[in-house]
Amino acid sequence: MDDKQLEERLNLLKSSYDRLPSSIDPGEILTKIENENNVPPIEKKTRGSKRQRITVWAVSVASVLVIGLLGTTYLTDSDNTTTSDENYSDEDIEEFKSRYKDERLKRQKILQMNDAEFTTLEFVQYADNIFSSQIAPGTLEGKNDDISIQEAYDLAIEGLNLPSEMIEVAKKRGKINGKESSYFVDDFVTKTENLIFYYEQILRDNEDALKVAKHEGRLSEHVLIANRYNLSKEIQSMIEVLPKEGLKLGVNLEGTEFRIIPDWALFTRDLFSILDENEARYLGMYELIPGHGIATLLEEQELSQLGYYLASIEFTLLNSSEGSAIHSRWENYYFELAEKIIFPSDIGEILNDDNKINIETQMAWESLVNIPGVSPLATMMKPIVASMKSSDWTYNETYKLLDIEQLRDYYLLALDNKLETNKLDWISILPDGVENSLETPYTMYGIHELYKKFNENFNPLVLHGTGPMDITLLYHYADGQDNHEMMWELMTSDFKNEYKKAEFLENPTFQNIIGDSAKNLYFNKEYLIPDNNNLKTYIGQEKGSQVSYDILLRLENDDIWRIQGEEDHLTSNATPVDDKFVQRVHALYKLFAGTHDQSVLTVASPEEIVGLYYYSAQLNDYETQYELYIKDEKWVQIPKEEYMNGEHQIIVDIRLNFKTMEFNTHGKGEGVVTLTKHLDTRKFADNKVIGFQLIQTENGWRPPFMPTQ
16 A cells, blocks of 8 residues: 555545544434334335435444444344433442443453554544443433443443454354344444554554565565564564454565455354355455455456456345445445446557457456346346447447446346346356266255255245256255255246146155156256257256256246256266266376386276376376377387377367267277267367277277277
8 A cells, every 4th residue: 555545544534533423322323223123124215316325435434333333232232221320320330430441451452552552443432432421420411311321331342342252242142134234244344444454554654674574575474474573562463463353464466565454264154154144245355355445456356357256246235235334335346346347447448459359358248248137237238248249349339338327227226126137148158068966965066055045935036047957956955855845946837837736746756857866967068959039958867877868947038947857858878078087087097107007907997098098198198198008919009209209189188178988889899989079179170079999908998009090
């Protein structure tokens, strides 16, 4: 951070502090919070004009803190007051004063600060403000009677709690709802930023001394930590305190400046166990741009990846509580980042020398087109990207006519539930092939979380963006949970029109779409078939030694995949060239490459021998590839030196070159493995398939020289 940025940040804090009244009216704030909580959660609040509703985040950090404190405390501890203020004596007030002093000193010692340093923290100032205006001796006549002394004391202590303490307190209270979570996140982030600002000032004050912490010309946090005892006491204390409060030292991209950044790894499980899922996403996003705005993000992230981050912000905004400070802040980040990616002030930033959109921007824009669910970004970007593609990404009139206001309009429609679900380009986003094991824990596929979310009220929008394989896995998981209602909800409208719900729920014959003996499911993009104005596809399941593609799914009008049922389509014995296959090949390679002992490959399947042949080429280990060739004199032999000095096929990754391998015998002791290539692979020949010849030997199947001729 340069001097100008620091000065602007400190001025913002100072101006915010100056705007606040010297005394706070907690009763009024609590009344507002109570009124907010009386609004039904599904009913949309009346909104003002878009100019009023989308504003720069200029709310005081301290204001956010106080409102957040009052909100979270009120929502969780509103009924713990049993004593009227009239029953408190001056001695009682003195007791409160003593207890508050002890509590304050305890936090001060945790942070290893003196009183003056501790008092500079804004959350401490406002805890002190609450205490002095509502509890301290001499304030009884002027205090707000809508809040009891005990409540005010609890608020003051809540205000003193450090970020780490906030988590411990929240854990004891248990899971909290969306509104409560938004207050917690506001408070947690605000206190974290207070500490970040404080410790970054220490870094600036010690800037010259910290220059000794360099490694190969760059500042290094590791060197600094290792040599901390040669530096000032405040640096030593900072390094000790940071990890306890979810912070750590970092270095900017250039290696010229230390930073304080969030490091919530130790808190992650607790935070996500107590907070509403949507509100918790803010904390994950915050770690990428803590307090510095999008400037750091633009400096340190590839433009092609920023589209995914922007989509994440959009999803969080549309699914979290409006009105919180963190929501308002990210609303502004959202539009600021969108403008940088889509409508930069200097159009030259996204154009190449041919007046075309550069490749990084193309990637960022295309990542926005297929955002699932309701998406203002996708709604706006679809016509732009389609127009750009049709003109080979040349800067054109369609783009010139749009600006950031169009996105604001779509965003407001989405908030009011008036924007339609985005239709996805499934042909481009579905993978070429997938194999999933039904014996793998569903948490690894995310199906368990999808099940929980969809099971809440069977909202179909939850399934938008979920591919046909995951829909099938969800059906199988629901079957295992005896959740026949969910299974029914996953069936197509055609199926529901043909059969009655009661009949489906009571008849296992309708439900048993996936065979009990099936251990794996397969998706192959070749079986993605146009069906009128939509798509259908088949999922394969094992039936004995074969894979039968007979589970039919249709993409319905709401752009969601649903199951039609079983329908005969085709059967395949092909072995997918996937991670599981490559792991088997890699294990064979480790056994064979070191010794070239032919006997270790005796039990290898024909497909595995072919896989090992290409895997050796992938590793540039042509010696091992040579040793795979048949050594029988009946077959042509090539001297090893000649082979090693010859030209070799370049293989980057066999999974990228081949989709499947399928072996068939062509007579006693002879056979061919048919390799099916990915459609976009043109590395070996123009044909879609390759025939790879194998001969059976006493040590298993082996290729002759030139096996693909």
